[in-house]
Amino acid sequence: MVNKPFTQAKPIFENLYSNGFECYFVGGAVRDYLLNQSIGDIDIATNATPEEIQRIFQKTVPVGFEHGTVLVIEDGVSFEVTTYRTEGEYKDYRHPSYVEFVKNIQEDLSRRDFTINAIAMDLMGRIIDPFGGQEDLQNRIIRTVGKAEDRFNEDPLRMLRGIRFVSQLNFSMSHEAIQAIQNQRQLLEKISVERIADEISKLFSKQHIQFALDMMNETGIYKSLPILNDQEHVFMKLLSYDFDSPFEHTGLLVAFLHLLDRRISIQQWIKAYKLSNDIRNKANHLVEVYERYESEGLTNYVLYKADCALKDVMKLIHLLDEPVVDIQSVYERYEHLRIKNRHEMAINGQDLMNWFSNVKRGKWIGDFLEQIEYRIVKEELENDRNEIERLVKQWKAPENN
Structure with a gap:
């Protein structure tokens, strides 16, 4: 018997069984379970048709009905349940010309991209593995189901997806897959850039970024990516870095890429x-924030401006400058800042207008607040209303215009 989180799907399996159907866990959840890794979304495949799935279960959402996928909700938990299927020719390099529902799990597994994703498991933990996915897991290799050229021609994004698995799993790729990417990488240019961006973001969000970049270099696939296709020096710079941790969000990745060559905005x-x-x-x-750090060092004001993005700023500093910094002391300094944001200041814009009641509101309010904020953070001024008032009233009043 499988453990959590698979056991949460037990009512779905039992309901399908009692209605005369079979079903299996499939995809990444099975792969990660066999690797003893944390498990994300759980997908279920069955020989029940979408209409039969809807008839059996009370709460369903037809999220991809034409492709056989129905969202089944049990005890507040959602599972995608998909009918076994085979697919016709991929004429647009993404969508099959037709989908045909079948009754055999092995036929369904045969349409999948990589052997490590073409493994099925039942509720008792019994495995169906017609393409040697378990052996490939043991050998830590990414190999396509069937001919690599065919799989990549169906959906060229699979080339980038395979390289993303290198970063995610620390696996190598089969020689056949590498050769196919080298020969077919230009097909990636036919894929929507949004899908490409999503895969690249996932690649950089995994632990073994460097191995994936090495694979991108070996296959030359980076030459089919926007910007990198005519700015090869940026990719070469990427190769020179030792990434010891993932990029936690795409904004951080974009900031890093820009700082590699600031001529590319x-x-x-x-x-x-x-x-x-x-x-x-x-x-x-x-x-x-990083550019302010460059000009004045790791001052309190730089920490203040970083705010909740301090961890990201420290990653940029670590990657681009490699300074010897006691990270813990930096976080302690941040925690001891007099204020963490402008809302914590003892005064606000209304106070300034009251103190300069004969002056029209305008840009000067923001300028004054920024000066006050700066002095408080730099510990040149206490965050005290009376002290701030005494200081501000010494300043030249803005012109009334």
Whole structure:
């Protein structure tokens, strides 16, 4: 019998069994279970059709009905349940020309990308592995189901996905897969840049980034990626780094890429990979703080400006400058700052308007607040209303215009 979190799906299995159907856990959850790694989303495959799944279960959502996928909700937990299927030719390098439901789990597994993802497991932990996925797990190798050229021609993103597994699992790739990527990497240019960006973000969010970059270099796949395709020196710089920890979000990655060559703006990276405004804003903030660090060192004000992104700023400093810094002491300094944000200041903009009641509101309010904020953080001024008032009233009042 399997353990948690698989046991949460027991009611789904029992319900399908009692209605005369079979079902198995499939995909990444099975792979990670066999590797004794933490398990993410659990996917279930069955010979029941989507209509039969909806009839059997009370709470369902047809998230990919035409491809056989139904979301089944049991005790507040959601599972994707998908009908066994085979697929027709991939004419657009992503979607099959048709999907045909089948009754055999081995036929379903035969359409999957890599052998380590083509393993099925039942509720008792019994394994179905027609393509040698368990052996490949033991040998720590990424090998395609069937001919690599065929799998990559169906969906070229699988080439980048395979390299992402190198970063995630610290595996090597089969010679056949490497050769196929070398020969077919240009097909990646037919894939939407949003899908490419998602895979690259995942690649850099895993532990073994350097191994994946080495594989990208060996296969030459980076030459088919936006910006890197005509800025090879940026990729070569990436190769020179020793990444000892993942990038926890894409904004940090974009900031790092920009700082590798500041002639390539953050906006160029954002536009090339069609990334969100949120990612752009995070990257801009990190670069702003890093550049302040460059000009004045790791001062209290730099820590203050970093705020909740301090860990990310320290990663940039570690990667780009490799200074000898006691990280713990930096965090202790941050914790002892007089204020952590402007809302903690003893005064606000309304106080300034009251003190300069004969002056119209305007940009001067923000400028004054910034000066006060700076002095408090630098410990040149106590965060005390009376002290702040005494200081501010010595300043030249802004012109009333």
